[in-house]
Amino acid sequence: xxxxxxxxxxxxxxxxxxxxxxxxxxxxxxxxxxxxxIATYLSFTNYALGNPGYDMVGTQNYEKLLTRSSYARMFxxxxxxxVVVVPLSVGLGLGAALLINSLTHLRDVxxxxxxxxVMATLIAMAIAWEFMLHPTIGVINRTLETGCxxxxxxxxxxxxxxxxxxxxxxxxxxxxxxxxxxFVGIWQGFGFNMVLYLAGLTSVHxxxxxxxEIDGVRSGWExxxxxxxxxLGPTTVFVITISCIRAFQVFDTIEAFYPIGAGPxxxxxxxxxxxxxxxxxxxxxxxxxxxxxxxxxxxxxxxxAQRWFVERRVHY
Amino acid sequence: MANLHIDxxxxxxxxxxxLRGVSLHIEDGEFISLVGPSGCGKSTLLRIIxxxxxxxxxxxxxxxxxxxGTRAADRNxxxxxxxxxxxxxxxxxxxxxxxxxxxxxxxxxxxxxxxPLMPGARAARTAIQQAVTQAATTLEIDALLNRKPGQLSGGxxxxxxxxxxxxxxxxxxxxxxxxxxxxxKLRVQTRTEIAELHRRLGATFVYVTHDQVEAMTMSSRxxxxxxxxxxxxxxxxxxxxxxxxxxxxxxIGSPKINILPATLQAQGQIHLLDTPxxxxxRKPHDSVQIGLRPEMIELAPAEAPAHDTRYAQLTGTLxxxxxxxxxxxxxxxxxxxxxRLILRAAPRQRSALxxxxxxxxxxxxxxxxxxxxxxxxxxxxxxAPDASWRQAS
Numbered sequence: 001x002x003x004x005x006x007x008x009x010x011x012x013x014x015x016x017x018x019x020x021x022x023x024x025x026x027x028x029x030x031x032x033x034x035x036x037x038i039a040t041y042l043s044f045t046n047y048a049l050g051n052p053g054y055d056m057v058g059t060q061n062y063e064k065l066l067t068r069s070s071y072a073r074m075f076x077x078x079x080x081x082x083v084v085v086v087p088l089s090v091g092l093g094l095g096a097a098l099l100i101n102s103l104t105h106l107r108d109v110x111x112x113x114x115x116x117x118v119m120a121t122l123i124a125m126a127i128a129w130e131f132m133l134h135p136t137i138g139v140i141n142r143t144l145e146t147g148c149x150x151x152x153x154x155x156x157x158x159x160x161x162x163x164x165x166x167x168x169x170x171x172x173x174x175x176x177x178x179x180x181x182x183f184v185g186i187w188q189g190f191g192f193n194m195v196l197y198l199a200g201l202t203s204v205h206x207x208x209x210x211x212x213e214i215d216g217v218r219s220g221w222e223x224x225x226x227x228x229x230x231x232l233g234p235t236t237v238f239v240i241t242i243s244c245i246r247a248f249q250v251f252d253t254i255e256a257f258y259p260i261g262a263g264p265x266x267x268x269x270x271x272x273x274x275x276x277x278x279x280x281x282x283x284x285x286x287x288x289x290x291x292x293x294x295x296x297x298x299x300x301x302x303x304x305a306q307r308w309f310v311e312r313r314v315h316y
Numbered sequence: 317m318a319n320l321h322i323d324x325x326x327x328x329x330x331x332x333x334x335l336r337g338v339s340l341h342i343e344d345g346e347f348i349s350l351v352g353p354s355g356c357g358k359s360t361l362l363r364i365i366x367x368x369x370x371x372x373x374x375x376x377x378x379x380x381x382x383x384x385g386t387r388a389a390d391r392n393x394x395x396x397x398x399x400x401x402x403x404x405x406x407x408x409x410x411x412x413x414x415x416x417x418x419x420x421x422x423x424x425x426x427x428x429x430x431x432p433l434m435p436g437a438r439a440a441r442t443a444i445q446q447a448v449t450q451a452a453t454t455l456e457i458d459a460l461l462n463r464k465p466g467q468l469s470g471g472x473x474x475x476x477x478x479x480x481x482x483x484x485x486x487x488x489x490x491x492x493x494x495x496x497x498x499x500x501k502l503r504v505q506t507r508t509e510i511a512e513l514h515r516r517l518g519a520t521f522v523y524v525t526h527d528q529v530e531a532m533t534m535s536s537r538x539x540x541x542x543x544x545x546x547x548x549x550x551x552x553x554x555x556x557x558x559x560x561x562x563x564x565x566x567x568i569g570s571p572k573i574n575i576l577p578a579t580l581q582a583q584g585q586i587h588l589l590d591t592p593x594x595x596x597x598r599k600p601h602d603s604v605q606i607g608l609r610p611e612m613i614e615l616a617p618a619e620a621p622a623h624d625t626r627y628a629q630l631t632g633t634l635x636x637x638x639x640x641x642x643x644x645x646x647x648x649x650x651x652x653x654x655x656r657l658i659l660r661a662a663p664r665q666r667s668a669l670x671x672x673x674x675x676x677x678x679x680x681x682x683x684x685x686x687x688x689x690x691x692x693x694x695x696x697x698x699x700a701p702d703a704s705w706r707q708a709s
Contacts, residue, residue, distance in 0.1 A: 205399065205401065207397050207398075207399050207401040208401050208403065210363075210366075210368045210388075210395075210397070210401065211395070211397060211401035211402075211403075212414075213367075213368060213387070213388040213389050214366060214368075214388055214389070214393065214394065214395045214415075215389075215414045215415040215418055215480070216389045216415055216418035216419045217389060217418055218387075218389050218390075218418075219423075222418070222423075222426075226403060226414070227403070230403065230404070230405035231404070233405070
């Protein structure tokens with residue numbers, strides 16, 4: 001009798017639990033899991049929007065991805081962007097946060113200045129950058145030109161070369177395009193990392209710095225190594241993960257600079273742009289889905305790496 | 317090991333004056349407690365000694381050398397923090413080794429991976445390892461050397477913090493409320509251990525606490541601080557038995573001292589509740605207060621002579637009784653007194669104490685602590701009027 005009553009209570013509790021989590025579960029399925037499953041399925045087809053039917057093409061889309069030279073360029077562009085932008089935007093974010101944290105006055109002013117690019121619409125910023133990078137009237141080349149014929153020219157062979165052969169076409173040159181995109185990415189992204197690091201720095205225990213001082217730590221570098229950097233460990237893992245995912249997702253800069261063609265010689269043909277081009281512009285949904293699946297795989301690997309790091313270094 | 321000299325230290329935070337010219341001399345090997353209520357400036361004083369905070373004026377001398385312009389890292393002091401301040405990513409052994417690594421290895425030798433390959437690094441590292449093992453053995457934490465601070469209990473962390481302080485040979489140990497995060501039982505145990513450690517090392521200890529029991533039980537001398545000043549500094553029994561100030565008397569001792577308002581009548585005779593006592597002051601005062609420790613008041617024995625002039629009599633009713641097993645604390649409501657009197661009684665007197673029943677009390681007037689209106693101690697009392705009193709007034 002008691003046992004059956006307990007069973008009833010347990011069952012009721014279980015039902016209530018399911019009922020309460022149902023809205024979240026349903027939403028998660030509808031907006032997250034089902035689209036992923038559909039995308040995975042579509043990546044094995046040649047589906048195109050508007051067509052009455054589609055054929056299963058097996059791994060043909062993936063084979064194209066791994067063999068065609070335009071996709072090889074896509075991987076090169078994407079990984080170049082990630083490998084350059086992530087370490088630099090994380091490093092600059094940390095540096096800016098440490099500098100701002102050491103200030104007594106004007107903290108908020110600097111925070112605002114560094115955070116402005118994050119808040120600004122990138123399309124508008126891209127137009128500003130386009131003007132600045134303009135080969136003839138851009139402020140950058142104008143500034144470089146003033147160095148021609150001076151001591152700087154004799155010390156800097158690169159400048160000397162361009163003084164004679166004309167200033168670089170920053171956005172139009174295959175050699176520079178992806179680096180310019182990287183530069184804008186860093187400029188735009190490091191303010192966000194700075195804010196995350198500033199939040200991380202507030203959680204560093206003040207007394208640890210005092211303990212370090214008593215223990216004979218004299219230089220700022222040693223203090224950073226002994227106290228600040230270990231304490232920022234969890235923040236760093238998070239910042240790197242976020243930066244990686246954001247770097248894989250880069251799209252708007254390229255779309256703003258090169259509405260067609262993803263840069264000279266497809267040198268800035270990053271994954272997101274490829275998904276957009278194939279899946280939306282050319283209506284090759286199957287192909288777009290295949291790139292999407294690959295993209296999701298990369299992001300998942302980063303997330304798993306982050307989980308592993310976070311679980312490995314648990315302090316206090 | 318060294319002596320410490322604190323000379324006229326003053327410190328303000330904005331408009332708030334935290335220390336008002338504090339001076340104190342600490343002999344080599346002494347255990348000094350800075351005790352006082354929170355906000356009295358004791359931690360600030362300790363941090364100024366350590367060099368973590370700078371004073372507005374005054375000087376700190378360690379071994380007769382002024383520390384003006386010497387940063388904390390170069391003062392050769394060890395400190396134990398209230399939060400222990402252990403480096404969370406380092407193991408216990410590495411935590412204890414930090415002060416030695418920072419002082420005995422150079423920058424290159426400290427580098428990870430290539431550091432141990434630098435010339436001289438191997439020998440130095442072995443020496444550090446030995447010192448760490450020895451410190452850990454002293455504190456009985458040698459089994460924990462590979463654990464991270466996060467895996468330790470509060471008491472164990474506290475020992476690691478102590479280990480980090482005593483692994484090298486500092487001029488003095490500074491301890492900032494090191495027991496306040498421990499539970500009551502562990503606190504009593506660690507108290508004894510720190511006192512024994514001090515005896516064994518023979519080092520100078522400066523110990524900050526708000527707990528007068530810790531200060532009383534561990535120290536060679538107690539400096540009682542209040543509102544940025546040292547009110548009295550002396551051996552624990554002196555501070556307890558012979559306080560200079562009513563605030564010291566009230567702060568030290570548990571239960572708190574009884575303070576009874578009294579009046580001064582002709583010839584400096586002290587009257588308690590309009591009853592004259594055989595106590596006379598040498599000088600006139602606006603008002604006086606009588607301080608009576610709980611053990612100074614006793615239940616008046618029935619057979620006692622009614623008019624023994626040494627004793628003052630009081631009557632009241634028993635309002636509350638606390639039985640601690642080894643002793644009783646009785647709270648007596650005495651008509652005319654603003655607060656209940658607390659007295660200590662022996663357990664065998666339990667039968668004489670009934671709730672709500674009248675109780676006859678007495679205290680020895682020669683033992684009573686007399687304070688003036690502003691709380692300063694009135695010494696040199698007389699038991700007969702002073703012939704020169706009239707002139708003095």
